[in-house]
Amino acid sequence: MTLRDDSLAAPGAPGPRVGVLALQGDFREHARVLRELGAEVVLVRRAEDLDGIEGIVIPGGESTVMDKLSRAFGVAEPLKQRIAAGMPVYGTCAGLIMIADTLLDTIEGQQNLGGLDVVVRRNAFGSQNQSFETDLQVPALGDQPVHAVFIRGPVVESVGENATPLASLADGRVVAVEQGNLLGTSFHPEIQGDVRFHEYFLGKVRARVVAAVE
Known part of the structure; x- marks a missing residue:
């Protein structure tokens, strides 16, 4: 199996050095943003590849495949260690599943990286043909609503005392959450043209x- 895609490796540039987990999913879109x-x-x-990065984005995709590949390629355990040490992480959709402490509706043997004090349910909104878009109020990002795209997204079933909800649907279900240096969304900001997350x-x-x- 080859996973190389050198055309996406950015040259030296000013600004933080940020990783994007590129085993599967829409990592290219995150890299572009x-x-x-x-x-x-x-x-x-x-x-x-984790050496020298100052934060990492875990993209949307298929969480079970990303879990298996992250373990097969030896990146899961060192990534867990860096999360525990406080490295900033942003997980979108499948990425949110991977950084949640507790998962519901997983397949047998599925593992997660953990760190975020939430309970997350996989595929909470049904199949891909039940994808939808909606506007969300996210006070942490200002008064302008965020247009959110949900594609077989998870939902945060409960938020632990260490985590803070950032956005919810009209029915109260939490779809964005943070905890210190960890950030997670059920939806895909990388494809909606709003870069605020x-x-x-x-x-x-x-x-x-x-x-x-300091």
């Missing part, structure tokens, strides 16, 4: 870089 915001993007496929994540990365040198 992050580069447009001034980040240096590193495509992460093996443990050595990525900017918010990069703010966490920059803040940790500054704290590390």
